[in-house]
Amino acid sequence: MYLLIPGRHHLLTDFQFKYLNRLIKCKLEDEPDVYGTPLPTADITGIIFAVTSANHLGTKRNPVPFYLRAMIIQEFSHSLDVPAFVYGIDDAGMIPDFADYTLKTIRHSSEGIHQLTPDNTIVICSTGVKEMYLRHGFRVLPAEWDPVTAQFTQPMPWDVVKLVAQTEAWRKNKTILDLMHPACFKIWSLYQVGEKVQHILKDPIIGADGDLTATRDYQVYVKQMDDIAALKYRETAPYIQPGNIGDIGCAAGSWIKMACSDDRLHECDFYGIEVSRHLYDICLQRKHNGEFANPSVFFSQKNAVTSLVFEPGSMQTIHTSSLTHEIASYGSIDDLVAFIRNRYQELMPGGVWINRDVIGPENKAETILLWLNDTDGENDLPAPASTDTHELAQYLGKLSTRALFTRFAADFRHHEGFQLPHTWVEIAGTTYCQLSMQNACEFLFKKDYHDNWLSEMHEMFCFWSYSDWKAALEAAGLRLDNLSHTYRNEWIVKNRLEGKVQLLRLNENNTPEVIDFPVSHTLLLIRK
Known part of the structure; x- marks a missing residue:
């Protein structure tokens, strides 16, 4: 009989070793499954560790690379009386039957040696994943989970990972030393896994799966x-x-x-x-x-x-x-x-x-007028109910420039709590939007990113001007080479701005006068 343990296996605990050792030595005798029913006595011929998310590393959900997880398992298993087999299971996203995918991957990776079925395999799982294996007819052992009280009786391995992440001197922490298996502690210490886990899990910018944004196509x-x-x-x-x-x-x-x-x-x-x-x-x-x-x-x-x-x-x-x-x-x-x-x-x-x-313009704080074309597209087109990237892109592409600005004003950094300050004014029969040069430029140079709109709405383009950059670099001990420069993307001006928008400022007679589109990009050559 095989024991199959699916999981990410970033860390192995002392409890897990003692639990497995007992199952092997006692041949499953009277071990209750997740329903409290004792299992029949059976010889254990091997333990199979299915390491999920094996193709992920360096993320908050999966900070430890697969090769180190495999090394931990092998070191951990040396003192067990049966062989241990390690199979990497790549992430497959949200699929309805991950258990079936795992079993097929093991069969393929082992070249048919390990064809796991309810007749030759007992699953060990204390999380909700066990339900998938139960549906396939497998008997499941609960490990840390007590089915009677519906509570965990022991800390889960991920609980110990999080404890390490929160403990600077983790190698000398008595609770960690009591919970982590010595073989795991050896690998974590030798390869400085604890320090890497601390660094990754404390990262304030990166999401759980190692991305800046979850909305990018x-x-x-x-x-x-x-x-x-x-x-x-x-x-x-x-x-x-x-x-x-x-x-x-x-x-x-x-x-x-x-x-x-x-x-x-x-x-x-x-x-x-x-x-x-x-x-x-x-x-x-x-x-x-x-x-x-x-x-x-x-x-x-x-x-x-x-x-x-x-x-x-x-x-x-x-x-x-x-x-x-x-x-x-x-x-x-x-x-x-x-x-x-x-x-x-x-x-x-x-x-x-x-x-x-x-880059932003030098006069980014100036209040200006923005004329927006309202005849180059739809003005009252209902927004799609779905947030599907492609549907949203098609919708945005049908809007007039003024309607697109209205959508932009609602979406731009909305999730960050930002509300774009602007007012509508009418001068000599023409309607303008009054706002800062910085926010006007955010719209000008972002308005055509329809394919990745939801992602782009998080991003600021114009927060620093060239002089802001120069000051920040010099404060860090760096200097700007004289070949550094700002420039305007003339293709964008010709193909995306002319005829669609105008920037204006009031002259001394309080009459709007058109002003040039500002710089949009920079090449900074920064020397030490």
């Missing part, structure tokens, strides 16, 4: 990144200094891929840092596919806000693109300042940080 996002990769590289390539080159927020690795094909950089080492699990997985797949001309390409899933991601003083070049505004948007200005300080520490003297991003 990654298929659309990756295509957009690839489409503009050549433009980004042409703009930044002249300033790359050979040596150790890091790309923070590397997305799908497109910038690194182009840099690897640059003859000047063929002897360089490239380090891609990506916090999003989805994008990190794509980077690894591209590396496995052989898409990078340089073999010295290394990817890591890390958060560059809360810690250094490169060794201090080691980097000749750091590149970031369309990243710093996300740090301020999903975190805070303080997080962006921390990010800047971390880059100062990582650069070697004379190194350069190339930062390409959106």
Whole structure:
């Protein structure tokens, strides 16, 4: 008889070892299942650990990589009298029968050696997952769960993980030492797993599954990144200094891929840092596919806000693109300042940080008038009841520019508690929206992101001007190269702004006068 234990298995407890050891030694004799019915006596031939979310690591739900979880299980199992088998079960999202998926994965991974059925397997599970196995006819042992009192009699492994995350000196904490199995403690100590778990679980920016936002359509996002990769590289390539080159927020690795094909950089080492699990997985797949001309390409899933991601003083070049505004948007200005300080520490003297991003105008606090076209689309189109990304994009694409602004004013940073200040005024028979230049620019340069509207509504583009950036960098000990500059995307002006919107200010006669669209982007060459 096999014992099947499905779970994420980031940590194993002393209780789990004693429980398994008792089951093996006593051959299941009189062990009650989840219904309180004693099991018949049977020899245990092996224990099968199904490690779920095996393809996830570095996230709040799954901070420990699969290879370390497997090492913990093997170390843990050495003193048991039966062999232990470890099978990784990749995340499959929300599927109705994860138990069936797990069993099929084990059968496939074992090449048919372990075909688990209710006749040859007892499941050990104390969580709601047990219901899926019960529906398949398996007998289930409750472990930490007491079916009589409907309560846990022992701390769950994840409870101990959370305790470690909250305990600075976790190696000397008596409760942790009592609960964690010594074999698990050995691996956690040797590989500094506790410190990594503390870092990940305390991260204020990243969500449970390792993403900044849960509303981004990654298929659309990756295509957009690839489409503009050549433009980004042409703009930044002249300033790359050979040596150790890091790309923070590397997305799908497109910038690194182009840099690897640059003859000047063929002897360089490239380090891609990506916090999003989805994008990190794509980077690894591209590396496995052989898409990078340089073999010295290394990817890591890390958060560059809360810690250094490169060794201090080691980097000749750091590149970031369309990243710093996300740090301020999903975190805070303080997080962006921390990010800047971390880059100062990582650069070697004379190194350069190339930062390409959106930017706000110098007069962002000025109150201006915004004319919005109300004849280029629908004005009274009912909003879709669904929040499906594609349905919402189709709806937004049918709106007039004025109706689109009304939707923007309601959605922009709504979840962050922001209400966009604006009023409608009529001057000489024409209606204008009166608001700050900063908020007007947020609309101008964001209004056409229909495919990822819900995600973009979290993001601020115009919180800092060039002079704001200069002051923040100098406060961290960095300086702006004279080649740094701001610019306006003329394609956006010609194709998305002209005829749809106008910016105006009142002259001395209190008459609206059209003013130029301001800068929208910047290339900052930041030196240490």
